[in-house]
Amino acid sequence: xxxxxxxxxIHYGNQWKQNRRGENxxxxxxxxxxxxxxxxxxxxxxxxxxxxxxxxIKKYDDLEILLVxxxxxxxECAKENSIxxxxxxxxxxxxxISMEEHPNELRKSKKNSSLAVALRALAExxxxxxxxxxxxxxxxxxxxxxxxxxxxxxxxxxxxxMPKMDGFFMLCDSGANADCRPEMLVQFAKMGSIYMxxxxxxxxxxxxxxxxxxxxxxxxxxxxxxxxxxxESELNFVxxxxxxxxxxxACDVVVTDGFTGNIILKLYEGVAGALMKKVKGVFKKxxxxxxxxxxxxxxxxxxxxxxxxxxxxxxPFLGVKKPVFKAHGNSKAQTFCNAIGMAMEFVRxxxxxxxxxxxAKGEEE
Amino acid sequence: xxxxxxxxxIHYGNQWKQNRRGENxxxxxxxxxxxxxxxxxxxxxxxxxxxxxxxxIKKYDDLEILLVxxxxxxxECAKENSIxxxxxxxxxxxxxISMEEHPNELRKSKKNSSLAVALRALAExxxxxxxxxxxxxxxxxxxxxxxxxxxxxxxxxxxxxMPKMDGFFMLCDSGANADCRPEMLVQFAKMGSIYMxxxxxxxxxxxxxxxxxxxxxxxxxxxxxxxxxxxESELNFVxxxxxxxxxxxACDVVVTDGFTGNIILKLYEGVAGALMKKVKGVFKKxxxxxxxxxxxxxxxxxxxxxxxxxxxxxxPFLGVKKPVFKAHGNSKAQTFCNAIGMAMEFVRxxxxxxxxxxxAKGEEE
Numbered sequence: 001x002x003x004x005x006x007x008x009x010i011h012y013g014n015q016w017k018q019n020r021r022g023e024n025x026x027x028x029x030x031x032x033x034x035x036x037x038x039x040x041x042x043x044x045x046x047x048x049x050x051x052x053x054x055x056x057i058k059k060y061d062d063l064e065i066l067l068v069x070x071x072x073x074x075x076e077c078a079k080e081n082s083i084x085x086x087x088x089x090x091x092x093x094x095x096x097i098s099m100e101e102h103p104n105e106l107r108k109s110k111k112n113s114s115l116a117v118a119l120r121a122l123a124e125x126x127x128x129x130x131x132x133x134x135x136x137x138x139x140x141x142x143x144x145x146x147x148x149x150x151x152x153x154x155x156x157x158x159x160x161x162m163p164k165m166d167g168f169f170m171l172c173d174s175g176a177n178a179d180c181r182p183e184m185l186v187q188f189a190k191m192g193s194i195y196m197x198x199x200x201x202x203x204x205x206x207x208x209x210x211x212x213x214x215x216x217x218x219x220x221x222x223x224x225x226x227x228x229x230x231x232e233s234e235l236n237f238v239x240x241x242x243x244x245x246x247x248x249x250a251c252d253v254v255v256t257d258g259f260t261g262n263i264i265l266k267l268y269e270g271v272a273g274a275l276m277k278k279v280k281g282v283f284k285k286x287x288x289x290x291x292x293x294x295x296x297x298x299x300x301x302x303x304x305x306x307x308x309x310x311x312x313x314x315x316p317f318l319g320v321k322k323p324v325f326k327a328h329g330n331s332k333a334q335t336f337c338n339a340i341g342m343a344m345e346f347v348r349x350x351x352x353x354x355x356x357x358x359x360a361k362g363e364e365e
Numbered sequence: 366x367x368x369x370x371x372x373x374x375i376h377y378g379n380q381w382k383q384n385r386r387g388e389n390x391x392x393x394x395x396x397x398x399x400x401x402x403x404x405x406x407x408x409x410x411x412x413x414x415x416x417x418x419x420x421x422i423k424k425y426d427d428l429e430i431l432l433v434x435x436x437x438x439x440x441e442c443a444k445e446n447s448i449x450x451x452x453x454x455x456x457x458x459x460x461x462i463s464m465e466e467h468p469n470e471l472r473k474s475k476k477n478s479s480l481a482v483a484l485r486a487l488a489e490x491x492x493x494x495x496x497x498x499x500x501x502x503x504x505x506x507x508x509x510x511x512x513x514x515x516x517x518x519x520x521x522x523x524x525x526x527m528p529k530m531d532g533f534f535m536l537c538d539s540g541a542n543a544d545c546r547p548e549m550l551v552q553f554a555k556m557g558s559i560y561m562x563x564x565x566x567x568x569x570x571x572x573x574x575x576x577x578x579x580x581x582x583x584x585x586x587x588x589x590x591x592x593x594x595x596x597e598s599e600l601n602f603v604x605x606x607x608x609x610x611x612x613x614x615a616c617d618v619v620v621t622d623g624f625t626g627n628i629i630l631k632l633y634e635g636v637a638g639a640l641m642k643k644v645k646g647v648f649k650k651x652x653x654x655x656x657x658x659x660x661x662x663x664x665x666x667x668x669x670x671x672x673x674x675x676x677x678x679x680x681p682f683l684g685v686k687k688p689v690f691k692a693h694g695n696s697k698a699q700t701f702c703n704a705i706g707m708a709m710e711f712v713r714x715x716x717x718x719x720x721x722x723x724x725a726k727g728e729e730e
Binding site: 164165242267272273276277278281285289292293 | 529530540543544575577584585586588607608609610611612613622623624625627628629631632633634635636637638639640641642643644646647648650651653654656657658660661664665668671672
């Protein structure tokens with residue numbers, strides 16, 4: 001099964017409606033869902049962000065958006081580019097925190113940045129979830145300090161859903177926590193499983209520990225200490241996974257520390273990008289190759305889309321009190337629209353509630 | 366510049382002859398070079414190993430080979446497949462250590478395995494270097510305990526030369542040491558630089574620390590402690606390298622702990638393999654695609670060869686008293702022949718001597 005994020009939303013969107021039968025406060029009622037958007041986060045803000053919001057409003061009937069940023073600039077950009085701001089409100093924030101600035105600035109010189117104001121609005125229940133394409137470090141800082149961690153969560157994780165040969169998998173953690181302890185990895189596994197089950201519709205998600213061999217005792221001290229904890233847990237733990245198997249069907253949730261996860265995330269992107277460039281190079285090499293390329297172009301594009309990480313829009317932050325969804329920094333309108341869709345599923349399926357319950361249960365044990 | 370291992374050998378083979386002018390005991394003299402080969406190591410032993418040895422003997426005038434394994438089986442296999450054993454001797458070893466057996470068995474029940482006997486022969490100067498395609502763990506165990514570490518070397522590293530967009534890079538360590546300390550990473554950097562300079566002909570190799578961001582203070586505690594040590598060193602340290610950049614031209618020696626290195630090595634292979642399968646899938650999708658594929662097939666194969674890790678034959682073990690070269694476990698004849706060629710360069714350019722000198726110098730400082 002291979003689904004684009006869009007198809008996923010339709011697929012799983014219908015599923016939750018059947019599954020949850022109004023248990024969710026947002027479900028079955030007339031209440032709109034309000035997503036808070038950092039209009040000035042990411043490389044292509046505000047234009048592509050606003051375009052993406054417009055697309056999402058058209059696509060999802062129950063969506064309202066609270067745009068955060070300079071009211072003047074938002075209105076100007078919308079006017080210049082004929083973007084409709086229907087069903088969108090604006091919350092004024094004069095500043096922007098850049099990718100280059102230290103995340104700490106969010107609590108110091110950049111308290112009035114669009115990101116800080118947006119996350120405060122989220123903490124104050126002015127919306128149901130947040131989406132932003134700005135600095136990952138600053139978003140993590142804000143998610144942890146402004147929105148706050150779920151009780152019992154040692155450290156929140158950034159957990160992108162990524163493409164594999166067929167379908168997708170979650171990488172948890174992908175960079176929030178460079179130094180980890182075994183208990184943290186077990187929490188990542190729990191939180192990732194809940195998200196994959198509730199949002200991505202994977203029944204009883206298979207959890208794998210990213211490691212350098214498949215035998216139970218393989219790996220460094222972090223892995224050898226984590227392995228028995230995962231084995232004892234109630235999770236569907238399928239053991240150690242070698243990175244060679246990650247692009248195939250090794251498991252649904254790849255659990256790792258944030259250092260290794262970030263290496264995996266970026267190498268995945270790097271190798272795929274380099275190889276696609278090589279393939280393009282072959283296609284451009286001669287006139288006959290160019291002609292051959294034109295024949296397979298459409299199928300090649302479809303394939304490239306399947307393996308494009310942007311299809312899944314970005315990464316949820318797991319372990320935070322409210323849904324925070326990080327869109328790719330280089331998001332264009334379609335990717336940002338996908339990210340909003342994923343954030344809506346994050347809200348709808350009450351992942352935060354499920355994680356809260358699961359960890360409370362873990363504490364009692 | 367992009368060279369296959371074969372071209373590299375020709376290219377750099379000529380270079381060392383000019384550069385070293387007889388300084389090396391093997392150079393300019395009539396003395397043959399003798400490479401010790403584990404005839405029963407790897408998935409395709411002994412057939413492909415023997416074929417590879419035959420190819421190498423034909424290719425390199427000054428080469429002699431000491432085959433280690435069951436004399437009976439070697440002769441039988443050679444006879445059945447019409448393989449010439451010219452310029453090869455056989456050293457009897459009745460046993461074989463399998464990929465599944467624990468490396469410790471090399472010192473216990475498998476003292477008479479082809480691998481153990483071969484490494485003892487190397488330690489006893491019965492040859493100039495060793496090549497084997499058997500278990501990496503067992504080879505490491507034998508290299509460390511039978512051949513021994515160079516004085517001052519904390520831990521030997523397994524350091525494959527890998528393909529990138531254009532050319533190659535070294536990954537050091539790629540799996541010998543799961544848990545590392547900062548001083549070990551600095552040694553990996555030194556040893557890797559020497560190999561890249563002496564064997565691969567890279568002038569003043571650029572050393573990069575595999576990390577999750579480019580800023581000096583990025584990473585986990587191992588990285589933040591290693592960074593200043595590398596910066597202080599005499600190495601050509603170019604700073605932190607994100608894994609996204611590894612397939613491009615980030616640096617010549619990627620330094621990392623063996624856990625992360627093994628994750629990088631296998632993910633590199635996994636993502637490239639999965640993507641090439643996807644491309645093949647597109648080519649096979651329809652008759653018109655098949656026809657188009659036939660047009661680009663030759664160029665596609667040339668490209669695939671450029672990015673094939675097997676082109677470089679395997680990985681040297683750095684920090685061991687004598688040259689030990691690990692060929693890929695799935696080596697076929699050509700790959701194994703390449704590995705022998707790389708091992709010859711490892712011997713010729715006296716990498717062991719240079720590492721010994723560099724570490725002795727480091728001790729004095």
